[in-house]
Amino acid sequence: MWFMYVLSWLSLLVQVAFVTLAIAAGLYYLAELIEEYTVATRRVIKYLIWFSSAVQAGLFLFERFPALLVGTGLFTNLVYFGLLQTFPFLVLSSPNFILSCVLVVLNHYLAFQFFAEEFFLFSEVLAYFTFCLWLIPFAFFVSLSAGENVLPCTVQAGDDVVSNYFTKGKRGKRSGILLIFSFLKEAILPSRQKIY
Template structure:
C-alpha cells in the first residue's frame, strides 16, 4: 500500500514538471510572436482592453457589482491605454507603468473583498479574475521584451540613428522574459558547441 502511495507522489511531481515546462515553452513562443508582430500585438491588446471595459460595464449594469470596484477597473483600463501609446517601449520606471502596477493590486484587493462578502460560484469568480484582472496585465508582461528588438521609427531630439546605434547599441543587452526563458532553456537543454 505504501509503494503505490509513493508512486502517486512521484507521478504528481512529474506531471507538475511537465505542465511547468509546457507553460514555459508556450510563453517563450508567445514572447517570440509578440517580438515579431508588435503592431498586431498592440491592436490585440487594445481590443482586449475594450472587451474588459465592456465586461466591467456589463457587470455594473446587469450584476450590480460595487461602483468602486467597477470604477477602479475602468480607470485601470484607461491607464492601460496610456501604456499602449508607447507600446512596445514600456519603461518600468514610468509613472504610467508604476500606476498600472498599483492599480492591479488595488483591483485584486477590491475583488477579493467583494467575493468574500458575497457568494458566487467558482467559475464566475474565475471568469471575473481572468477577463477583468489578468489577461491585459499578463499580455503587457509577456511583451516587455518586445521593445528591445524593434527598429527605431522616430528620431528623438538630439539623437540620430547612427549615433544611437554606436552609443546604445553595443551596451544594450536583451532583458525581460525572453532572457529568463533562454537561460532556463540553456540550463535544461544546453546547446552543443563546436570544438576547434
C-alpha cells in the same frame, strides 16, 4: 498501501514538471511572436482592453457589481490605453506604468474584499480575475522584451537616434523575458554540439 501512495506523489511531481515545461515553452513562443509582430500585438492588446471594459460594464449592469470596483477597473483600462501610446516601448519608471502597477494591486484588493463578502462559484471568481485583472497585465508583461529589438524610428526631444542606438550595446543579444526563457531552455534542454 504505502507504495501506491509514494507512486502517486512521484507522478504528481512528474506531471507538475511537464506542465511547467509546457507553460515555459508556450511563453517563449508567445514572446517570440510578440517580438516579430509588434503592430499586431498592439492591436490585440487594444482589443483585450476593450473586451475587459465591456466585461466590466456587463458585470455592473447585469450582476450588480459595486460601482467602486467597476469604476476602478475601467479607470485601470484607461491607464492601459495610455501605455499603448508608446508600445512596444514601456518605460518602467514612467508615471503611467507606475500608476498601472498601483491600480493592479488596488483592483486585486477590492476584488478580494468583494468576493469575501459575496458568494460566487470558484469558476465565476476565476473568470472575473482572468478577464478583468490578469489578461491585460499578462499581455504587457510578455511583451516587455518586444521594444528592445526594434530599430529606432523617431527622434524624441534631445535624443540622437543613431548614437543612442549604438551606445546601448549589442542589439543582437536577447534581454528581458526572452533572455530568461533562453537560459531556462538551455539549462533544461541543452543543445547538442557537433563533434568533428
